[in-house]
Amino acid sequence: MDFELTDEQKVWKETIIKFSRQELAYDIAAVEKSGEFPWDAWRKCAEMQILAMPFAEEYGGCGVDFLTTVHSLNSLGYACKDAGLVHALTTQILCGLQIALFGNEALKLRYLPSLCRGEKVFAQAITEPGSGSDALSMRTKAEKQGEAFILNGSKTFITNGPMADVVIVFAVTAPEKKTLGGISCLVVEDGMEGFSKGKPLEKMGLTTLQNGELFFDNCEVSCDRLLGKEGQGAIIFNESMEWERSLLPAVHLGTMERILEISVKYAKERSAFGKAIGNYQAVANKISRMKMNIELGKGILYRCASLKGRNKRAPLDASICKLFISESLKQACLDAVQIHGGYGFMCEYEIERDLRDSIASTIYSGTSELQHNIIARFMGL
Amino acid sequence: MPTREKIRQFIMNELVADGSGSELSDTVLLIDSGVIDSLGIMSLLGFLEENFSIQISGEDLVPDNFATISTISDFVAQKSL
Numbered sequence: 001m002d003f004e005l006t007d008e009q010k011v012w013k014e015t016i017i018k019f020s021r022q023e024l025a026y027d028i029a030a031v032e033k034s035g036e037f038p039w040d041a042w043r044k045c046a047e048m049q050i051l052a053m054p055f056a057e058e059y060g061g062c063g064v065d066f067l068t069t070v071h072s073l074n075s076l077g078y079a080c081k082d083a084g085l086v087h088a089l090t091t092q093i094l095c096g097l098q099i100a101l102f103g104n105e106a107l108k109l110r111y112l113p114s115l116c117r118g119e120k121v122f123a124q125a126i127t128e129p130g131s132g133s134d135a136l137s138m139r140t141k142a143e144k145q146g147e148a149f150i151l152n153g154s155k156t157f158i159t160n161g162p163m164a165d166v167v168i169v170f171a172v173t174a175p176e177k178k179t180l181g182g183i184s185c186l187v188v189e190d191g192m193e194g195f196s197k198g199k200p201l202e203k204m205g206l207t208t209l210q211n212g213e214l215f216f217d218n219c220e221v222s223c224d225r226l227l228g229k230e231g232q233g234a235i236i237f238n239e240s241m242e243w244e245r246s247l248l249p250a251v252h253l254g255t256m257e258r259i260l261e262i263s264v265k266y267a268k269e270r271s272a273f274g275k276a277i278g279n280y281q282a283v284a285n286k287i288s289r290m291k292m293n294i295e296l297g298k299g300i301l302y303r304c305a306s307l308k309g310r311n312k313r314a315p316l317d318a319s320i321c322k323l324f325i326s327e328s329l330k331q332a333c334l335d336a337v338q339i340h341g342g343y344g345f346m347c348e349y350e351i352e353r354d355l356r357d358s359i360a361s362t363i364y365s366g367t368s369e370l371q372h373n374i375i376a377r378f379m380g381l
Numbered sequence: 382m383p384t385r386e387k388i389r390q391f392i393m394n395e396l397v398a399d400g401s402g403s404e405l406s407d408t409v410l411l412i413d414s415g416v417i418d419s420l421g422i423m424s425l426l427g428f429l430e431e432n433f434s435i436q437i438s439g440e441d442l443v444p445d446n447f448a449t450i451s452t453i454s455d456f457v458a459q460k461s462l
């Protein structure tokens with residue numbers, strides 16, 4: 001596979017980097033303290049059409065191929081230091097992909113244009129207080145009564161949840177069936193009776209991102225809000241994970257590239273015992289490991305993105321991609337803090353924030369342990 | 382090897398927990414009996430696409446199509462038309 005950047009990809013990348021440096025260079029610490037979501041930045045990203053990239057033009061999208069979308073989000077992860085904002089944007093795109101891939105025409109026409117314009121905020125709700133990794137053992141139920149499902153249960157940790165206008169909810173529709181046929185996906189809107197949202201949960205990182213609980217108490221959802229077919233939920237979940245495990249790592253790889261640049265600069269400028277610290281192998285090795293992981297990460301990321309862009313199956317590649325890049329990011333952030341010594345631990349240098357943010361990347365979208373399990377299953381274990 | 386046998390062999394070798402297991406008839410309910418779980422279906426889909434040069438997406442991705450060896454081979458035959 002040839003992954004030389006096309007002219008279009010170069011333009012998107014350069015434009016997004018320039019845009020991020022000009023428009024998204026706000027004081028993140030101040031936003032973190034305020035507890036508010038950076039709406040202004042969200043709107044600017046929507047105007048830049050970042051949310052619209054991979055969607056067909058007839059639904060308000062840009063019709064850009066998936067690999068180009070991946071390259072663009074990679075640039076956003078590189079140039080925008082607010083990982084919470086970038087995660088919120090990526091989640092919105094992932095919800096759109098679910099609707100584009102599995103929604104009927106009416107759902108696509110109803111939701112994709114406002115998703116692309118960022119006018120409505122989207123979330124996907126799978127995790128529950130009692131089930132995360134074992135997502136398909138969920139308890140939230142949707143019982144069919146006539147032309148509607150009656151939804152009962154709760155979800156937690158949901159990205160964009162507290163501010164969501166539209167939520168893709170996974171629920172059990174046929175408890176007697178094994179998970180593969182027993183789960184369905186429903187599109188729920190804010191304001192529907194029986195649906196309520198909790199306050200944003202306090203977190204160690206990704207502070208500007210809003211995550212929270214969602215509650216469904218006899219919430220009536222009409223059957224035309226079914227995403228895909230009844231019983232297709234577990235398969236939609238699997239399919240979505242392949243896209244998600246290609247798109248989120250694109251952002252993480254971008255962040256790693258920024259961390260590498262900062263670390264190289266510091267290792268050249270800071271001296272100890274009469275030499276720049278980069279001259280010491282113990283420091284240089286940390287930096288060479290970052291570089292190595294970035295280059296290896298690019299290989300698996302572009303392969304995944306290219307497979308998904310051609311509508312090919314990539315469950316194994318996507319798990320490897322997610323696992324390798326998220327663990328590499330966490331390691332790179334730890335190393336960057338160490339390279340910066342005491343300054344790395346102080347908030348001023350902003351690396352401690354990258355480290356706090358990076359921890360979540362090995363938890364959401366399937367923990368690292370779960371990715372190992374998936375890879376092992378594909379090896380016949 | 383006929384389609385049905387290829388599929389049976391794949392399921393026996395890759396998805397049945399203890400490998401060597403007993404015979405798997407055409408009508409055994411693979412999902413309901415736990416032979417195909419949420420990870421197993423990913424392997425099966427990859428196998429079907431690769432070996433029978435078909436693409437499985439959207440509305441085809443419903444559990445009913447993968448319920449038994451019989452329904453899987455009917456589905457493959459119909460996709461290969």
Ligand SMILES: Cc1cc2nc3c(=O)[nH]c(=O)nc-3n(C[C@H](O)[C@H](O)[C@H](O)COP(=O)(O)OP(=O)(O)OC[C@H]3O[C@@H](n4cnc5c(N)ncnc54)[C@H](O)[C@@H]3O)c2cc1C
Binds near residue numbers: 156157206360368369
């Ligand atoms: C920032 C953030 C954003 C999120 N956004 C969303 C969202 O938008 N929508 C959503 O639905 N969810 C979301 N989540 C939830 C996330 O997907 C879950 O937290 C994750 O899947 C893990 O589930 P859990 O927290 O219940 O941990 P558990 O499943 O309880 O796992 C606890 C520990 O046990 C390990 N473990 C569990 N099972 C196994 C096993 N079989 N083998 C080996 N180890 C195992 C895990 O790896 C982990 O280390 C988000 C989480 C975070 C942190």
